[in-house]
Amino acid sequence: MADPLHQFKIEKIVDLPDVTLPGLGSVDLAITNSHVAMTVAFAAIVLFLTAVTSNAQVVPGRLQTVGEGVFGLIDNLTESIIGHEGRKLFPFVFTVFTLILGMNFLGLMLAFTATSQIAVTATFGVLTIGLVLIIGFAKHGLGFFKLFVPSGVPWVLLPVIILIEFASFLLRPVTLTLRLFGNMMGGHVALKVFAGFVAAAVIGKIGLLGLLVGPLSIGMVTALTALEFLVAFLQAFVFAVLTCIYLNDVVNLGHGH
Amino acid sequence: MDAAAAKLIGAGLATLGMIGAGIGVGNIFGSFLTGALRNPSAAASQIGNLFVGAALAEALGILAFVLGILIYSA
Secondary structure, eight states, rough: OOOTTGOOOOOOOEEOOOOTTTEEEEEOOOHHEEEEHHHHHHHHHHHHHHHHHHTTTTSHHHHHHHHHHHHHHHHHHHHTTTTHHHHHHHHHHHHHHHHHHHHHHHHHHHSSSSSHHHHHHHHHHHHHHHHHHHHHHHHGGGGGGGGGSTTOOOOOTHHHHHHHHHHHHHHHHHHHHHHHHHHHHHHHHHHHHHHHHHHHHHHTTGGGGGGHHHHHHHHHHHHHHHHHHHHHHHHHHHHHHHHHHHHHHHOOOOOOO | OOOHHHHHHHHHHHHHGHHHHHHHHHHHHHHHHHHHOOOOGGGGGGHHHHHHHHHHHHHHHHHHHHHHHHHOOO
């Protein structure tokens, strides 16, 4: 049976010569299947949003309704979690959401899922936490550290609470990264394992038992694919919600909670 | 014991941590349904909290899964 982890292997499609950058050392610029998957997702999103907005009407057609639905979903999210200031952060949350959603969906239809690479999800996690840090320090200066001191805590408990809050803040980018990565990778491994059962039944590797295992497994693959579409949307949504919550912590520092 | 066999057994044992995530996520959705059926009018406003809670509980199971994959491919 083929290795279910083979699908996550990065392969070079067009090999370009290495470039030496100052401070970074030698960088491999080859166009890989991961690169192609991300570019296709990016192009699909731009084409979709162009098609949605090019022929905008007061009474929306089918396509425009879908586009406005996606737009409204994120707009509601930033408005309800961050509040009035959320409008300014809407572009970032919307970009992250659509890009993750596009890569998740295309991963189910094409051969390669970009979000099942820890390098890609780590970039999203670092971007989000980087924006949180930048907004926090730009808005509050050193008052940013009040984030680790919740109000109304007895002073005896304060050292412990500060330590816990600080550790949980450090873990945020890690969990953001691993949640998306683990969900996409786990789902695709499960799909491939059941697809492998179908293949083993078809080539007669398990004998007459294949008559039972084959149909059951292919039903399972169908059901899992449907579940994966739900997971693909849910993980993009959860990433957007958590981004909003982390941004809210620094935008409305001190009043809120 | 053969080192390769021990590695595979270890990877399998590491994924047992996902049991906890299963209990946690099931508990969250079960509690949500219990509450939602008693007061359906308040259910819609709690969907966001539901998914955030499920995602946070799930993250810990995913950590176990990632550990399993790391041991498997180490």
